[in-house]
Amino acid sequence: MTALILALLAGAVVGLALGGLGGGGSVLAVPALIYLLGFSPAAATTASLVIVAITSATALVAHAREGNVRWRTGGLFAAAGLVPAALGGALAGRLPEAVLTGAFAVIAAVVAVRMLRPAKADDDTGGARPGRPGAAAGAGAGLGAVTGVLGVGGGFLVVPTLTGTLGLRMRAAVGTSLLVISVNALAALATRSGTAEGLDWGLIAPFAGAAVLGAWDGKRLAAKVDAGTLRKVFAWGLAAVAAVMLVDAVWWGS
Numbered sequence: 001m002t003a004l005i006l007a008l009l010a011g012a013v014v015g016l017a018l019g020g021l022g023g024g025g026s027v028l029a030v031p032a033l034i035y036l037l038g039f040s041p042a043a044a045t046t047a048s049l050v051i052v053a054i055t056s057a058t059a060l061v062a063h064a065r066e067g068n069v070r071w072r073t074g075g076l077f078a079a080a081g082l083v084p085a086a087l088g089g090a091l092a093g094r095l096p097e098a099v100l101t102g103a104f105a106v107i108a109a110v111v112a113v114r115m116l117r118p119a120k121a122d123d124d125t126g127g128a129r130p131g132r133p134g135a136a137a138g139a140g141a142g143l144g145a146v147t148g149v150l151g152v153g154g155g156f157l158v159v160p161t162l163t164g165t166l167g168l169r170m171r172a173a174v175g176t177s178l179l180v181i182s183v184n185a186l187a188a189l190a191t192r193s194g195t196a197e198g199l200d201w202g203l204i205a206p207f208a209g210a211a212v213l214g215a216w217d218g219k220r221l222a223a224k225v226d227a228g229t230l231r232k233v234f235a236w237g238l239a240a241v242a243a244v245m246l247v248d249a250v251w252w253g254s
Contacts, residue, residue, distance in 0.1 A: 003203055006036045011051070011207035015214020016221060017234055018055060026052045027111050027152050029207075030104055031241045037203055041100040042093050045151030046192045047204050049089075052151065053185035054208045059215060060178040068175030073166060077158075077176075078183035080137040081144020088148020089188035095149070102249030104150050108242035115235035136165050143180070148188035155181060 010032035017028060029051050033044035063069050092100065139161040143154045158177035162168045168176060221230075 003037055004206060007203045007207040008210045010036055011210030012214040012217075014051070014207075015055065015211035015216075016218040018059070018211070018215045018218060026055070026155070027108050027238060028241070029211075030151055031108070031245060033207075034101075035244075037200075037207075039200075041097045041104070042095075043199060045092055045100065045104075045149070046189070047199055047207075048151035049147075049185045049189050049192070050199075050204055051208045051211055052147075053182055053189065055211045055215060056178045056182040056185065058212050060175070060182055063175030063178055066171075066175070068171045069179055070168060070172050070176045071179065073162070073168065074176040074179035075183075077136055077140045077162070077166075078144075078180045080140030081142075081147070081180070081184050082187045083144070084141045085144035085148040085184040085187040086191045088145045088150075089191035090148075092149045092151075093192065098249045100150075101245050104152075105242045105245035105249060107146065107150055107152060108238055108245065112235045112239040112242060115231045115238070136161065139165060140180070144184050144187070147181070147184040148191075151188070154184070 010028075014026060014028050014032065018026065026048065029048040030041075030044045033039040033047050034041060039047060060069065095103075139157070143157050143161075146152060146157070147154050155174075155177050158180050159170075159173045162173035162176055163170060
């Protein structure tokens with residue numbers, strides 16, 4: 001019963017972060033699965049992919065109804081990450097726990113640093129800039145590899161690439177990023193069938209359900225609380241998590 005309550009609470013926090021900040025919240029799923037629910041790093045990244053796929057696909061439907069998804073652009077971006085995501089998913093189960101945890105700690109720290117930077121204004125009223133397909137393909141491949149190995153959605157990487165490299169406006173970039181994340185997560189899961197068999201679905205299902213519901217509450221929270229304050233609180237919390245995981249990685253590797 002305690003584990004179930006922890007799964008619901010952790011899922012709600014991840015969902016609130018996703019809904020309130022528009023990205024980065026899924027990075028909390030892996031440490032929550034490891035430190036609160038006792039998953040191994042490899043199992044946690046697989047379970048995180050399931051949670052990311054469900055929450056992203058659910059949010060994608062809502063954004064698609066609002067016309068915020070650029071299907072062709074997102075499809076091409078996601079296609080570049082399909083093979084790296086699949087290869088990353090296959091590689092993750094073979095990496096030592098210390099390496100997997102250390103790599104995740106670095107990604108979490110990067111997310112925290114990005115969130116502590118001043119947010120750029122929404123450019124929905126401006127014109128789109130010319131895209132650079134080569135740079136976008138490289139970014140898509142890199143994102144796919146990160147998603148496959150570490151089980152994170154990567155919205156914190158996709159959205160800046162879609163706005164800065166492909167010239168999408170912010171709302172369209174957020175909606176399109178959900179398509180990219182969903183495809184990458186499913187591609188990575190396809191190569192992790194062996195690790196998925198031993199997962200505790202009795203904890204993963206409520207975690208994912210609470211994350212989906214929490215995302216809706218996160219949107220309402222974002223409308224009431226200053227966005228900069230939310231980002232700073234989340235970023236410093238994530239930085240603390242990254243520090244703990246890095247210490248663990250060093251401890252396991254010694």
